Amino acid sequence: xxxxxxxxxxxxxxxxxxxxxxxxxxxxxxxxxxxxxxxxxxxxxxxxxxxxxxxxxxxxxxxxxxxxxxxxxxxxxxxxxxxxxxxxxxxxxxxxxxxxxxxxxxxxxxxxxxxxxxxxxxxxxxxxxxxxxxxxxxxxxxxxxxxxxxxxxxxxxxxxxxxxxxxxxxxxxxxxxxxxxxxxxxxxxxxxxxxxxxxxxxxxxxxxxxxxxxxxxxxxxxxxxxxxxxxxxxxxxxxxxxxxxxxxxxxxxxxxxxxxxxxxxxxxxxxxxxxxxxxxxxxxxxxxxxxxxxxxxxxxxxxxxxxxxxxxxxxxxxxxxxxxxxxxxxxxxxxxxxxxxxxxxxxxxxxxxxx
Amino acid sequence: xxxxxxxxxxxxxxxxxxxxxxxxxxxxxxxxxxxxxxxxxxxxxxxxxxxxxxxxxxxxxxxxxxxxxxxxxxxxxxxxxxxxxxxxxxxxxxxxxxxxxxxxxxxxxxxxxxxxxxxxxxxxxxxxxxxxxxxxxxxxxxxxxxxxxxxxxxxxxxxxxxxxxxxxxxxxxxxxxxxxxxxxxxxxxxxxxxxxxxxxxxxxxxxxxxxxxxxxxxxxxxxxxxxxxxxxxxxxxxxxxxxxxxxxxxxxxxxxxxxxxxxxxxxxxxxxxxxxxxxxxxxxxxxxxxxxxxxxxxxxxxxxxxxxxxxxxxxxxxxxxxxxxxxxxxxxxxxxxxxxxxxxxxxxxxxxxxxxxxxxxxxxxxxxxxxxxxxxxxxxxxxxxxxxxxxxxxxxxxxxxxxxxxxxxxxxxxxxxxxxxxxxxxxxxxxxxxxxxxxxxxxxxxxxxxxxxxxxxxxxxxxxxxxxxxxxxxxxxxxxxxxxxxxxxxxxxxxxxxxxxxxxxxxxxxxxxxxxxxxxxxxxxxxxxxxxxxxxxxxxxxxxxxxxxxxxxxxxxxxxxxxxxxxxxxxxxxxxxxxxxxxxxxxxxxxxxxxxxxxxxxxxxxxxxxxxxxxxxxxxxxxxxxxxxxxxxxxxxx
Numbered sequence: 001x002x003x004x005x006x007x008x009x010x011x012x013x014x015x016x017x018x019x020x021x022x023x024x025x026x027x028x029x030x031x032x033x034x035x036x037x038x039x040x041x042x043x044x045x046x047x048x049x050x051x052x053x054x055x056x057x058x059x060x061x062x063x064x065x066x067x068x069x070x071x072x073x074x075x076x077x078x079x080x081x082x083x084x085x086x087x088x089x090x091x092x093x094x095x096x097x098x099x100x101x102x103x104x105x106x107x108x109x110x111x112x113x114x115x116x117x118x119x120x121x122x123x124x125x126x127x128x129x130x131x132x133x134x135x136x137x138x139x140x141x142x143x144x145x146x147x148x149x150x151x152x153x154x155x156x157x158x159x160x161x162x163x164x165x166x167x168x169x170x171x172x173x174x175x176x177x178x179x180x181x182x183x184x185x186x187x188x189x190x191x192x193x194x195x196x197x198x199x200x201x202x203x204x205x206x207x208x209x210x211x212x213x214x215x216x217x218x219x220x221x222x223x224x225x226x227x228x229x230x231x232x233x234x235x236x237x238x239x240x241x242x243x244x245x246x247x248x249x250x251x252x253x254x255x256x257x258x259x260x261x262x263x264x265x266x267x268x269x270x271x272x273x274x275x276x277x278x279x280x281x282x283x284x285x286x287x288x289x290x291x292x293x294x295x296x297x298x299x300x301x302x303x304x305x306x307x308x309x310x311x312x313x314x315x316x317x318x319x320x321x322x323x324x325x326x327x328x329x330x331x332x333x334x335x336x337x338x339x340x341x342x343x344x345x346x347x348x349x350x351x352x353x354x355x
Numbered sequence: 356x357x358x359x360x361x362x363x364x365x366x367x368x369x370x371x372x373x374x375x376x377x378x379x380x381x382x383x384x385x386x387x388x389x390x391x392x393x394x395x396x397x398x399x400x401x402x403x404x405x406x407x408x409x410x411x412x413x414x415x416x417x418x419x420x421x422x423x424x425x426x427x428x429x430x431x432x433x434x435x436x437x438x439x440x441x442x443x444x445x446x447x448x449x450x451x452x453x454x455x456x457x458x459x460x461x462x463x464x465x466x467x468x469x470x471x472x473x474x475x476x477x478x479x480x481x482x483x484x485x486x487x488x489x490x491x492x493x494x495x496x497x498x499x500x501x502x503x504x505x506x507x508x509x510x511x512x513x514x515x516x517x518x519x520x521x522x523x524x525x526x527x528x529x530x531x532x533x534x535x536x537x538x539x540x541x542x543x544x545x546x547x548x549x550x551x552x553x554x555x556x557x558x559x560x561x562x563x564x565x566x567x568x569x570x571x572x573x574x575x576x577x578x579x580x581x582x583x584x585x586x587x588x589x590x591x592x593x594x595x596x597x598x599x600x601x602x603x604x605x606x607x608x609x610x611x612x613x614x615x616x617x618x619x620x621x622x623x624x625x626x627x628x629x630x631x632x633x634x635x636x637x638x639x640x641x642x643x644x645x646x647x648x649x650x651x652x653x654x655x656x657x658x659x660x661x662x663x664x665x666x667x668x669x670x671x672x673x674x675x676x677x678x679x680x681x682x683x684x685x686x687x688x689x690x691x692x693x694x695x696x697x698x699x700x701x702x703x704x705x706x707x708x709x710x711x712x713x714x715x716x717x718x719x720x721x722x723x724x725x726x727x728x729x730x731x732x733x734x735x736x737x738x739x740x741x742x743x744x745x746x747x748x749x750x751x752x753x754x755x756x757x758x759x760x761x762x763x764x765x766x767x768x769x770x771x772x773x774x775x776x777x778x779x780x781x782x783x784x785x786x787x788x789x790x791x792x793x794x795x796x797x798x799x800x801x802x803x804x805x806x807x808x809x810x811x812x813x814x815x816x817x818x819x820x821x822x823x824x825x826x827x828x829x830x831x832x833x834x835x836x837x838x839x840x841x842x843x844x845x846x847x848x849x850x851x852x853x854x855x856x857x858x859x860x861x862x863x864x865x866x867x868x869x870x871x872x873x874x875x876x877x878x879x880x881x882x883x884x885x886x887x888x889x890x891x892x893x894x895x896x897x898x899x900x901x902x903x904x905x906x907x908x909x910x911x912x913x914x915x916x917x918x919x920x921x922x923x924x925x926x927x928x929x930x931x932x933x934x935x936x937x938x939x940x941x942x943x944x945x946x947x948x949x950x951x952x953x954x955x956x957x958x959x960x961x962x963x964x965x966x967x968x969x970x971x972x973x974x975x976x977x978x979x980x981x982x983x984x985x986x987x988x989x990x991x992x993x
Binding site: 120 | 570571572573574618619620621622664665667668670672840841931934976977
């Protein structure tokens with residue numbers, strides 16, 4: 001009798017357990033094939049110390065997107081604070097800042113080929129020349145270098161010491177330009193020019209304090225988005241001073257700075273250039289557009305919204321603005337009219353295009 | 356539901372009072388009205404007195420002593436099916452959740468006073484030495500009216516009380532783990548009929564070294580940056596002032612330093628040092644049918660956390676100091692109207708201050724709570740009802756009501772129980788004052804919990820016994836405080852409602868013949884905990900809330916030898932809205948002996964292999980747990 005009671009009890013327990021098992025699944029998204037990785041790659045930092053950064057892929061033709069492309073392709077997390085992404089032929093180089101690595105992926109499948117270690121604070125990646133990519137590294141306190149990675153061996157082969165906190169890297173007219181922001185010390189105010197043939201600094205341009213992003217216009221002028229020096233009150237509210245947008249004429253070496261009166265941008269990819277190189281777009285307390293020959297900053301906003309980053313689609317000319325609050329990418333035309341939007345992973349900061 | 360609970364209390368309390376006193380009206384005319392309650396009953400703490408209708412697991416010094424030198428985190432992981440969330444092993448931060456709620460919903464008490472962090476609301480159970488107390492009890496769904504703020508999940512009581520009686524006993528223990536950890540502890544208990552003194556001291560040092568698979572960098576990594584050390588002392592003195600009164604004084608001092616290891620896929624240079632000084636004094640006196648307890652405690656906690664940008668950096672990129680002082684006083688008077696019917700009235704005062712750099716200045720909070728409770732306990736029937744009201748500097752609770760009842764369906768063999776309780780939790784200092792993101796306009800969390808349960812002996816004879824405990828529970832948390840992104844920063848908000856339902860089952864089987872013992876226990880917890888934001892109807896599963904946890908222990912003792920196997924299983928659980936941590940199971944094995952040296956002394960030697968199958972798992976994502984490792988312990992008890 002009592003054994004029967006036990007059997008019934010155990011059956012009831014098992015049945016109850018079944019009620020609690022679930023078939024919950026995560027949303028896996030559309031399948032990737034070797035031929036459809038053409039479109040936009042949104043670099044998503046993820047939350048600090050959560051290792052949930054990734055790259056969101058969006059195909060504007062089909063409007064299909066994969067929110068976590070790396071995870072879907074590799075079945076593993078990419079890492080903590082995905083900072084930058086550069087496509088080099090069939091390879092993709094992803095700088096993962098707080099995981100201290102550069103991950104190399106196959107651009108047909110997005111599967112990982114190699115994790116290059118030996119970085120302390122990687123920030124930006126750019127193809128410097130036919131044989132190498134450069135990675136900016138350093139937060140101001142240590143190991144402030146531009147590292148050279150050989151494209152054949154996928155190894156670090158050289159390093160160039162720079163001033164504190166190198167940030168964005170771009171290539172203009174065979175030269176590499178690096179914004180030197182100062183890292184956590186917030187004391188940088190330079191853009192340096194590096195000659196890839198010698199891997200040495202050939203010019204240094206003084207700009208407004210803390211240049212975090214740079215782009216080049218149709219005349220090969222370098223535009224630096226300078227965030228200004230931050231100071232904190234007793235309640236850790238930040239105020240910025242001496243912020244501005246500096247225009248560097250690399251031929252004449254003249255730098256003109258357009259001062260900003262406020263600083264509301266919280267990301268690091270805050271300036272972009274139109275397809276024809278005639279217009280500079282930047283974010284602050286909104287999205288602004290400025291002709292490259294303008295003599296003053298615009299006073300009206302193209303879009304009245306805070307964004308965490310932006311880039312320009314080379315195919316359509318649309319301005320892709322990144323909303324970190326809602327984890328969304330929004331495409332606007334040159335008039336500031338929204339064309340489309342899609343969900344991204346957490347903290348989207350920039351877009352890389354591959355068509 | 357609040358109204359329903361209050362309605363139950365209001366309807367049933369007077370009804371039960373009438374029913375229960377009716378039979379005694381007749382007997383009163385016959386029985387002598389002078390009666391004397393036993394000291395242990397009349398001086399039982401409020402938590403103990405009103406705890407018998409709530410599911411409680413009690414662990415005595417005999418069980419806790421085997422974990423001397425280790426933390427409560429280790430003990431609960433091995434011996435329960437509770438959801439222990441540890442950020443690694445050994446000295447790593449560890450919290451506990453009960454019944455699908457949050458870590459700040461478990462109130463941890465030392466001699467009746469909450470030791471939860473005033474800044475975070477949770478309690479780091481890695482700072483609690485398993486062998487430092489005479490008894491540790493886990494009260495599931497503990498009454499909000501009895502315990503106050505923060506018991507949506509339950510409460511853990513750490514009790515150090517020693518009784519003045521003639522005794523001389525103690526133990527010394529040394530242990531070593533293959534994680535390159537060494538620990539030691541000693542306990543001494545001396546007493547006579549007037550004074551009892553107990554002291555426990557411990558120390559541990561660990562390199563915390565083990566190899567794990569880094570699934571972000573896709574390689575094996577040996578953790579070498581997680582060293583920690585911990586040392587402390589807990590002592591209690593109880594003095595019998597008169598035959599009917601005692602004075603108890605307790606002290607708890609502890610210092611721990613922990614190099615927080617880099618988590619998976621990153622390198623960081625973080626260190627944390629915690630120190631705590633807790634002092635406690637209690638005066639108890641009683642008469643034939645009344646008891647009075649007046650007690651006071653002060654807890655002084657300090658934490659220093661610093662982070663470097665690189666190993667070589669001479670400057671700290673983050674340097675945080677947190678200092679918090681909590682002072683509590685409590686008075687409780689109990690009167691026995693009849694030997695089976697008692698009434699308690701109490702008042703608790705508190706003063707909390709915290710000095711945290713992120714607050715901008717020192718923050719303070721004053722609190723006052725009043726309590727009244729009624730308990731009936733006679734023959735096969737026991738019930739209780741309680742009311743509480745709390746006031747704090749910035750907010751107050753509604754009147755919290757709770758009700759509990761148990762009925763011995765078959766005396767000593769089958770007990771049914773039920774309880775319901777209103778709950779509340781005040782916002783923590785971090786929720787209110789952290790800059791940026793703290794929100795001084797936060798409301799307290801409110802809600803309720805209810806449970807029905809059954810404890811039964813299914814079968815027994817002179818040598819064996821099979822028993823069970825089954826609980827079904829429901830709870831709700833309203834206006835749960837969650838930190839959410841708000842622009843560039845995160846902000847504390849009264850963001851969501853949480854509904855938690857579940858079942859806890861325990862099956863125990865014991866056999867004893869002469870010097871051979873067999874003990875097996877199987878614990879299963881099932882939980883479904885759903886969060887729904889106040890802004891929309893979308894439901895999400897609470898993160899780090901597994902649906903199933905099982906714990907199975909089998910122990911065989913023969914003469915001086917013993918052999919134990921533990922098996923644990925934890926189902927998958929969300930660590931983000933749409934991302935799951937995989938389920939895992941571990942097996943631990945222990946073999947040992949307790950060798951009698953003299954009639955009253957024993958030498959113990961135990962060897963344990965943890966995670967025998969070398970399972971790769973995490974309790975918190977990115978914080979790896981070690982694979983297979985071992986320990987050896989020697990103990991001497993007298």
